[in-house]
Amino acid sequence: MARLFMGRDAEHPLIVAGLPMFNEEETIGTVVTKVLEYADIVVCVDDGSSDSSARIAEACGAIVHRHRANRGYGGALKSLFKKARELDADALIILDSDGQHEPSDIPALLEPILAQKADFVIGSRFVEGGAGEDMPVYRRLGIKVISAASNLSSDLDIKDTQSGFRAFSKLAIDRLRFDAEGMELSLEMLEDAHEKQLSITEVPTMIRYDVPKGSNFTAVSHGFTVLSWALVSLSHKKPLLVLGLPGLGLFATGAVMGLNLAQNVTGQIDSYIGPGLSAIWIGVLGLSLMATGLVLQSARGFLRHLIVREFGLD
Template sequence: MPVFNEEETIGTVVMRALEHVDEVICIDDGSSDASARIAEACGATVIRHRVNRGYGGALKTLFKHARQMDVDALVVLDSDGQHDTNDIPRLLEPIMDGSADFTIGSRFVEGGGGTHMPAYRRLGIRVITATSNLSNELGIRDTQSGFRAFSARALDRLRFDAEGMELSLEMLEDAQEKQLHVREVPTVIRYDVPKGSNYTAVSHGFTVLSWALISLSQKKPLLVLGLPGIGLFATGAAMGLNVAQNVTNTLDTFLGDGLTAIWVGVLGLSLMATGLVLQGVRSLLRHLIVEHFGID
């Protein structure tokens, strides 16, 4: 589990987790409090970062260490007490029976939920999840849950670059590309813990949503650029027709509205053309990669 200044909760979480797993590994991500010492005293193996690298940086270190240990499975959960350690066996069951490579403790499948979950956070997660699902075919309902489990196969194949919270989406994108089987398992996540996430809902949401939109623009440029392009072109056309109908107005007004209609329409056409070109280039590159390297 990643740890950053969680001295109030880390001890309890470590001891409860040890009831279900063989070993607990804590990545102390530059904490300035006693988190690392408490985790060690409670039986965890602690790996320290000299500086705070972020959630993604902590998981990179965790994955590297798990591969070196040649583990059968890895469970990742938060150290602030939000996740119920009693659900660890539920996440591990599909991994151990071979029916899944990657499981997610989900708040939004039947049986899952969030106690005292703020409405704005629920809305934000829904928006991020919907955006993410436009760029992949996994159909995950809770892309932002940090309660996850991975098989040895997933640990060996998954690779990610993000250092921040956007890792949650990058990991799913990579899982689909590597043809890993992802399954959601119901869990209840608490929001009444003494010290919640170190990330504010706004900063977390903005960072992750930005990554999702960038990913979507790379995978479906026609959707991201083409639809706004059509909208702008239609707006420009409507403005042009309005100018034509009011041609009897003064010349200044005619020129001003007419020029606005022209540049809005041209911008729309440019976006549509860019979307078509990028979609074509992506399809061509995918075809070449499959044909010459056998990678799909």
């Protein structure tokens, strides 16, 4: 049954649920109806779905916000945050409209926010009590790799960086800004929250894979976009690690190849020219990577120092 109050105070905070929606006519009706049991307002962002999703969502009680051109998952989330600000929401909860997330988990995600213990809550498959029902093994592996790369750059130690089931406090709704168009937004948001010192926590949830249309993206395209974003971001933050370490590896390989050759030189010098040159260019490539890593790392340190000294920001 729909909640009858419209929250406006501490006892009845205004809960807005946001659903990015793209051709989800099979599931959207059930999802909107169930979500309305836990939220005051449901907003669906439709990116030119060619099916009846928008009509069904409206008939079930959701507000439908339409984009004229497809602006991707990231564009849908930007509109949802804007709408939450306009509505002056006390909390925003984002979930998929394909039925993968369980609306009855919404109170668990909202609990840390309403208790003012967190600003950003992730419904996680990988903390104790959470699960990915019928989750393909390659997806599980992909998410672990992406989360590891993301945690290397942000030190956040988030277990499920790819869950689309997320809740935000009023502070997070006001402060978070992101640019990404696609699923890489999942990481950009986390980094932005970390930089703005918003507190992030994970609560266990179940995410289902036995729904009619679990994903608009193949695991490979999702993995590739998000992982490349994670690596670019990591190279901005830790250039010495991303460039210097492989550089050191290449330099060591070149040196070992060269030494091996030098030890085995007998008579016929001609036959050593090819492998000798390879050893040299591998070594030089390694050295230049290390040098680039070092320069970028110190430039980063220098800029940071300048910003702190001149503007008092960190």
